[in-house]
Every structure is written in C-alpha cells, then in structure tokens.
Amino acid sequence: MSDTQMHETIRALYEGVFDAEAWQRSLGALCxxxxxxxAALVVLDTVHERVLVNQVVNQVPEEVAAYHEYYEAIDPALPFAPRMAVGSWYIDSRELGxxxxxxxxxxxxxxxxxxxxxxxxxxxxxxxxxxxxLSLQRPQGRDHYSPEDARALxxxxxxxxxxxxxRDRTHQVSALAHASSQLMERLPFGVIVFQDDGKALLTNSIGEAWVRRLLPAVSIETSAAAMSATGLRQEEWRLSRPFAEALRAVSDPANPQPAQALRAVDGAGRQAQIILLPLPPAHHLAIDWQRPTVMVAIHEPGIAPVTLPAVLRDLYGLTPAETRLAMQLSSGIGLPEACELIGIRRETGRxxxxxxxxxxxTGTQAQLAHLLTRLGVRG
Structure with a gap:
C-alpha cells in the first residue's frame, strides 16, 4: 500500500465519524x-454472546444469514476472543493449523x-x-493469512x-444535546446560556426573544427571530441596569459572584425578573470550557412563579436530598442544625x-445563601 493510499485510508476512517459510508472506503482499501x-467491523456482544456486523465491505446477505442461523455456534475463532489482547491478531492458519x-x-x-x-x-x-x-476474509485460490499479513496492517x-x-463520543454528545434541549423547552421560563463576551450559545424558545432585548448588539437575524416569536418590540422593555455590566460582573474570574439580578419593565408596567448565574466549567450546559459561561433565567409576568427547589433541580442538577439541605441553609441556620432538622447525619450533610x-x-455557606437570596423565586 502506497503512502497516498495509507493517507486516504486514514482520512476516510476519521470522516466516518460523521459519515458511515466513508468507513466503507477505508475498509475497501484495506481489502x-x-x-x-x-473486510468488516464486527462487534462481539459479550453479555448475550452474539456477533453483530457493524460495517462490512462486499457484504453477502446470504452469508451473514447463514452464519447467524447455524455457523456462529461452531465458529472456531470465537473461543480465542477472550484470550486476545487489544491490538493482537487472530490468524486461523496459525491458531488452528x-x-x-x-x-x-x-x-x-x-x-x-x-x-x-x-x-x-x-x-x-x-x-x-x-x-x-477488524475482520478480513480471503477468497478461495489465495494463500491463507500469515503473521506477515497481520503485521502489514x-x-x-x-x-x-x-x-x-x-464516533461514540460524538453520538453521546448529540444525545446529551438533544436531551438538554428537550429539558430546556419544558421549563416555564426563558433560559439563555451566554459566554462572557455576550455570545448566546444556547437558548430555549422563551429565552430566544430576550437575546436582543438584553444585548442590542447581537445579530439582526436573532432580533428578527425574537420579534417574530413574540410579536413584541424589544424597545418595550427597560432594564434596571445594563445587562452587559451584570454579565461582566458575574463572569469575572478575579471576583466571582454567585448571581446577579435585574428587573425589566415594559411600557404597560409589567415586570420581568432576570437572573444571571455563573456556570462551573463541569456543568453540562457549560458548552465552551475555554471561557466563562453564564446561565440567564428570565421570569416573565403572567407565568406561574418558579419554586426554588425547581430552579435548583432544573438549572443546577441538585438531587432532592441536596435541595432539602440547601433550602434549610437558605434560612440562615448552620449545617449542624440543618442536618438535625432534616434527620441526617452530619457526615452525610457535609x-x-x-x-x-x-x-x-459556590464555596461557602455565605455564598450559597447569597445565591439563593438573589434567585428571587418563590421558596
């Protein structure tokens, strides 16, 4: 195989992360x-003890059907699989003779x-x-495979x-993104994830209308989408202070703050509450780990008030037990008293x-209490 063919084979493998047909080209070159x-990528299900063909070049459906119906049970290669090390080869002429x-x-x-x-x-x-x-089969009339053939690949x-x-990681990220999108759409309030430079990374349909209202410098396309979604003009809302200022404050790594809060008032006197929450890098919505990321929650008038437990669960991923402890601590009592009221051991509480x-x-109970107070939702 020439260097050009090798490079094409490798490139097709990585293109196959998104395009399964590219793997066909790579396997064809190896053939x-x-x-x-x-040539095929074969998956051995070690739980159910069955063989699945994931990718194959020059597939013969009758061959696959015959293998699964009868010959899989007498395949002499299968007993060797548990003893193989990753990267090692099974060669029938060597192992069987x-x-x-x-x-x-x-x-x-x-x-x-x-x-x-x-x-x-x-x-x-x-x-x-x-x-x-990676499985390969030779046709009749050709020599059996040898260790030299394996070393060449x-x-x-x-x-x-x-x-x-x-490819597995890409599929996992895609599934997580889909699940996160569905979760965000179920929230009864607007959610936007911003970078510290004001770039909107993620939003649900309620939050989409607020992107331009909060930062007028965003794209015209975003503004048009927001107004078409609501039928409102962004000028109808006035903020208690510039959003960019609050965004800088909450995403400043030199002076971390648990939350910022703004009020928005429209021409009719309706009020909306805007909460800015910094996301830790490991948070599942912190999409770009290279920059500070901020979640913005918008509670509009006419929407049922959001409870603090719901916010802690939906936005921060707290478990019910963690939420109960956080709620107790929000009243200002210490950890020992909170553990006693909930009925848990202090080690569990810690x-x-x-x-x-x-x-x-957050890093202290004072910061946590400040965050819970600034959330401004019903307990």
Whole structure:
C-alpha cells in the first residue's frame, strides 16, 4: 500500500465519524491491500454472546444469514476472543493449523459455500459489555493469512480505535444535546446560556426573544427571530441596569459572584425578573470550557412563579436530598442544625453540602445563601 493510499485510508476512517459510508472506503482499501474479499467491523456482544456486523465491505446477505442461523455456534475463532489482547491478531492458519481447518465444517461447509479460504481478525477495542474486531476474509485460490499479513496492517489499528472512540463520543454528545434541549423547552421560563463576551450559545424558545432585548448588539437575524416569536418590540422593555455590566460582573474570574439580578419593565408596567448565574466549567450546559459561561433565567409576568427547589433541580442538577439541605441553609441556620432538622447525619450533610458547592459554583455557606437570596423565586 502506497503512502497516498495509507493517507486516504486514514482520512476516510476519521470522516466516518460523521459519515458511515466513508468507513466503507477505508475498509475497501484495506481489502485491496491485503488481498481480501471481505473486510468488516464486527462487534462481539459479550453479555448475550452474539456477533453483530457493524460495517462490512462486499457484504453477502446470504452469508451473514447463514452464519447467524447455524455457523456462529461452531465458529472456531470465537473461543480465542477472550484470550486476545487489544491490538493482537487472530490468524486461523496459525491458531488452528491447516489440518484442523480442512477438518472443520466451518471451513468445509460454510467457507467453501461462499468461496472463502481464510480469516484473520484484530481485537480493536474491549469494553465491559462488548468487543470490536477488524475482520478480513480471503477468497478461495489465495494463500491463507500469515503473521506477515497481520503485521502489514498493524499501522491502521490505532486509527480504527480512535475513529470508533470519536464516533461514540460524538453520538453521546448529540444525545446529551438533544436531551438538554428537550429539558430546556419544558421549563416555564426563558433560559439563555451566554459566554462572557455576550455570545448566546444556547437558548430555549422563551429565552430566544430576550437575546436582543438584553444585548442590542447581537445579530439582526436573532432580533428578527425574537420579534417574530413574540410579536413584541424589544424597545418595550427597560432594564434596571445594563445587562452587559451584570454579565461582566458575574463572569469575572478575579471576583466571582454567585448571581446577579435585574428587573425589566415594559411600557404597560409589567415586570420581568432576570437572573444571571455563573456556570462551573463541569456543568453540562457549560458548552465552551475555554471561557466563562453564564446561565440567564428570565421570569416573565403572567407565568406561574418558579419554586426554588425547581430552579435548583432544573438549572443546577441538585438531587432532592441536596435541595432539602440547601433550602434549610437558605434560612440562615448552620449545617449542624440543618442536618438535625432534616434527620441526617452530619457526615452525610457535609458530603451533600460539598456536592451543592460544586454544582452551584459556590464555596461557602455565605455564598450559597447569597445565591439563593438573589434567585428571587418563590421558596
């Protein structure tokens, strides 16, 4: 395989993170380089003890069906899988030998029926519940695979492993983003996630209308979308102080503050409350870890008041037990008294308080009490 072919094969693997067809090109190149007729990514489900074909080049549906219906149970390669190390190869002519291959119905019936002669497979990745193999098969009339054939493909295994990991991570992030979007849309108030420079990273439909009202310098497209969503003009709302000033204050790493609060009043005298909450870098909505990120919650008139437990649960991810402790501490009592009122041990209370500090980006009970007071919602 030439350097150009190797580079194309690697590039197609990483393109396959988003485009499964790109993996077909990469596997096809490996087929050609190794004199194989089939190449596949095979997943061995170690819980249910079954084999799943994830990607395959030159797939023959009848071959796959026959394998699952009967020949999987007598596949002589499967007993070797638990003993393999990640990155190592199974080579049938080495592990079984030519005599055993001739005597095996797997080769005499199954392989002969579909014009195959030899198989080798590399353990690419091992997870608690499954294993991933790169599997190649040679046609009849070709020599059996040898260790030299496996060594000639060793260079591609780290790239296959990295591409699989990137694709899995991409799918996880996509699923998390979808779940977060659904959760935000269910909230009865506007939510916007801002960077410290005023860039809106994420918003629900209620919060979208407020992006331009809070920072008039955002794009015209955002403003048009906001007004079309509400039918209101952003000039109808006046803020108690400039939003940019509050955003700078709450996202200043040199002088961290648990929260900032503003009031907005429209021409009819209606009031909306705007709460700015700094997000710790590990928060699931802190999208860009390189910059301070701020969550903005807008409580508009006419919407049922939001309870403090709901805010702590939905915006900060506090558990019910952590919420109960935070509510007790918001009244100004100390941790020992709060633990006694709730009926928990002090060690448990200290563990829960540590989790509360981490999730709310506070470091002391005074900061936590200040945050809860500034939230300005009904307890």
């Amino acid at each position: 050609q380089a190794s004199g194989s007729v089939h 030519a005599y055993a291959m001739r005597q095996s119905p797997f080769y005499g019936e199954f392989f002969r029926q579909f014009g195959l002669s030899s198989l080798m497979a590399c353990l690419v990745e091992r997870k608690p519940h499954y294993e991933v193999f 060793d260079w591609v295994i780290p790239h296959v492993r990295n591409a699989i990991a990137l 563990t829960q308080l540590k989790a509360i500090f981490t999730k709310t980006a």
